[in-house]
Amino acid sequence: MERVNYTLLTEFILMGIPYPLRLKTFLFTFFLLIYILTQLGNLLILITVWADPQLHARPMYTFLGVLSIIDMGISCITVPRFMMNFILGIIPIPFSGCVAQLYFYHFLGSTQCFLYTLMAYDRYLAICWPLNYPVLMTAKLSTLLVAGAWVAGSFHGALQAILTFRLPYCGPNQVDYFFCDIPAVLRLACADTTVNELVTFVDIGVVVVSCFFLILLSYIQIIRAILRIRTADGRRRAFSTCGAHVTVVTVYYVPCAFIYLRPEANSPLDGAAALFPTAITPFLNPLIYTLRNQEVKMALKRMLGGPRTKSEI
Template sequence: MGNTENTSLDTMVTDFILLGLPHPQNLRILLFLIFFIIYILTQLGNLLILLTVWADPKLHARPMYILLGVLSFLDMWLSSVIVPRIILNFTPCSKAIPFGGCVAQLYAFHFLGSTQCFLYTLMAYDRYLAICRPLRYPMLMNGKLCTTLVAGAWVAGSIHGSIQATLTFRLPYCGPNQVDYFFCDIPAVLRLACADTTVNELVTFVDIGVVAASCFMLILLSYANIVHAILKIRTADGRRRAFSTCGSHLTVVTVYYVPCIFIYLRPGSKSPLDGAVAVFYTVVTPLLNPLIYTLRNQEVKSALKRITGGRGAASENK
């Protein structure tokens, strides 16, 4: 193993080898097909949500669906950053990724992931205002404010991704260059650094821990107030509709946050479970989002019917 005294430019790595997900050789073709189908369905499902929100005037004028459209856009990019590399692992192609490509992938993942984290918080806040402050909701959460909050989430996500990428790749990497993971992520890359990574691990723990914990606590606080308000609704149908809307959001948040906490809040972990757990929020969550929000949201289903109904739906709306 190299050390800090042996990190001249001619010994620095120029690319990394992504070892991918461990798998039996006889299942390579099956796993290739599974992840390929997941990727296609993820792209099509989120694109459908995005186009539905954009095309239906009743949806794209409401903050809740603006946020849903942004979430679909993020999921399409997040899936594209990670899943093609997983698919490549099940082919005879080279598993090498250029040093710059590794930097870009780590930045893009943390940029998109943290932006999504902030977006989930905004979606919880939007539901809190809609259910707990219904009379003041149009004033407290209008289209202009929603756009400003979304822009703020993108900027904050970009800053977070830049910090993590800069801190990770300021360290020298002089070999070995095999990343025991399916994409360039902080814990796996730091194990290859030819320098002390204690500060990096601490900053990663605090930074990601603070972001994730703060967002998660705000979401829980929002939903605690939402549940309290829902229980005051007198009609059973009203309670059911309110719980259905919030239940879809909570399902996605749980699938997203629990694996993140498992991966990033255990500094220095080398558990073989890390890769399997990471698949949930990098592969499964982007696939589930369009399914959950379309199957459990009556307004999205109605909008899809209006759009696919063509002229009949248009004449009905008139």
């Protein structure tokens, strides 16, 4: 029986996304600034939630602290190597590095999907069942829910990594993307990828669609409850609390659906769309959750030793 003779790849070349060469210095500076602000902003939220007893004891801010950890991780996985292409040129990534990048991106990304759902459920209980909220959402329950999100995300990431890299890769090795992601890597496989594409579509589709549907259902109930609030100030505060979460969910889910939930995910716009969940959303989260959240701003004042207002005394 004749054996197929091929050499398996030991590295991949991430081609990045197309850009005018005259803008490479500007783009490097822009994404470097985005990366630094993302890390500092999320670290500041994490420290604030952990250090302030009033926030640390509340499940809503436990979820926010975990979200900051995830945002910092996703940004670290993708943005630094992406920035290197602007200054150092295209640098190969080892095969094992590509596997790790794909695993951790989908691990953290799916965990973030689950966490957004938990945050919507938390807001639903707080607004629709305010008197029973301390009983329904205890610190122990919120810890168990977060742990479950981490475990489910880890399983999802491992499944996608195993399915993707069980296939042989024998050349070419140029990934037409700025990080190792499933659609771009599968195009280089030296085998039939039909099963992989189907499983990826179904698996990611179940995670994204189910989480989005649960979030949508929660907010339908939340809006109904808010409209029953008699005072205009009460309605404004409730909408303000939920508006930040709705904004972040929209910015995160729409690009993900565009990338993964199409029959043939091979569009030049995929790279631009992927910048939202990898770079833009982690950058926006600290801004949205601090600028629109009065309790976080007051906690920052207390931590930095700022003057206390009457409402804080």
